Amino acid sequence: MSATAPGGAYAPTPRTVPARGRKRASYDREVVHAILDDGFLCHLGFVRDGAPVVLPTLYARVGERLYVHGSTGSRPLRSAGGDGGLPVCLTVTHLDGLVLARSAFHHSVNYRSVVVHGTARQVTDPAERAVALDAIVDQAVPGRSADSRPADAKELAATAVIALDLAEVSAKVRTGGPVDDPGDLELPHWSGVVPVRRAYGAPVPADDLAPGVPVPGYLAAL
């Protein structure tokens, strides 16, 4: 499958064209990358014994590839080590606002999401695995991997990483205010949007942190 169509877009496939809300769908590579780059927590779905499983996990984007972190003991990662890899669906969602309409029916949320379908494979190359692990740390805290002790051989061996190429990908975005029926506009209910965002609190030093170790500047950038 071709990862990208001309014009910097992912080629739609039957399972990346939504049954509903097609107007909100996007296959634009920059849109997809921006949504992925604004997060670090995904929900990874796979099939086990015929039933769906959805687990939260950390990820990083490196070019047209996602890396997902895990222990070598975890079930999906073991499965991804098989010959065929593991069919997965990886979803990243950012909630941007609560949309309050006059009618209960038109209530909604503003959001940005990306859904990636594909086959995840274990990363066995040690060099690629080291890059992936750094990327996963830096996806959550840009600049942090260079300011920590790198994994040693034993730690690298105890960590599994799976890779998922960005090929069958779609984004979905809702923005803007409520859309009420014309007949509801005179109702007395407040309507509008309550913005929602991810917020960071002041860093809390570890109990065993030596006095005088300053809070690194890259944390202020969060």
Add this chain to the structure above:
Amino acid sequence: MSATAPGGAYAPTPRTVPARGRKRASYDREVVHAILDDGFLCHLGFVRDGAPVVLPTLYARVGERLYVHGSTGSRPLRSAGGDGGLPVCLTVTHLDGLVLARSAFHHSVNYRSVVVHGTARQVTDPAERAVALDAIVDQAVPGRSADSRPADAKELAATAVIALDLAEVSAKVRTGGPVDDPGDLELPHWSGVVPVRRAYGAPVPADDLAPGVPVPGYLAAL
């Protein structure tokens, strides 16, 4: 399957006992309810044509049942209307902190998650569907359903709701600071936790909101 074991806990099953991190797992009903009640966005996984699909959607908890909202045209909701219902995995995750250790290997996140396995079924009873839709609005904005125009018969007919009983359920929670190897404690890297939370901005009135409609008090409670 029994929904609860004695002592207010969900009975563990093979698929709710994690392969990794068992110490972080909980089957306590109050723990599960508190995590579910602190959110309104879930990731719903199901199997389509043998492959996993994970979609973000809104939910509400009413007692020992979750309701998930959708249009009657959406694929999972149509499937859930079949005789056997739709096997799903519904996951709710709250990110509470970035855990920065001296070693890259021990980086982690603080989080609270709930994973529900089960069979979703369409809610066909009109009275239950109305209750569910109010609950979904109130899960995101407590008190809002009473301050909006209720759905009329046409809107109710155009809205599908699926129900998922809380029976096969587990929670997973990580709290606290980084756990570094003793040999790393003297390294110069800052270590600790950066708290993360969901934050709400000031409500933004709709463009067509009449002047003088006050921001309702229940929004301040968010």
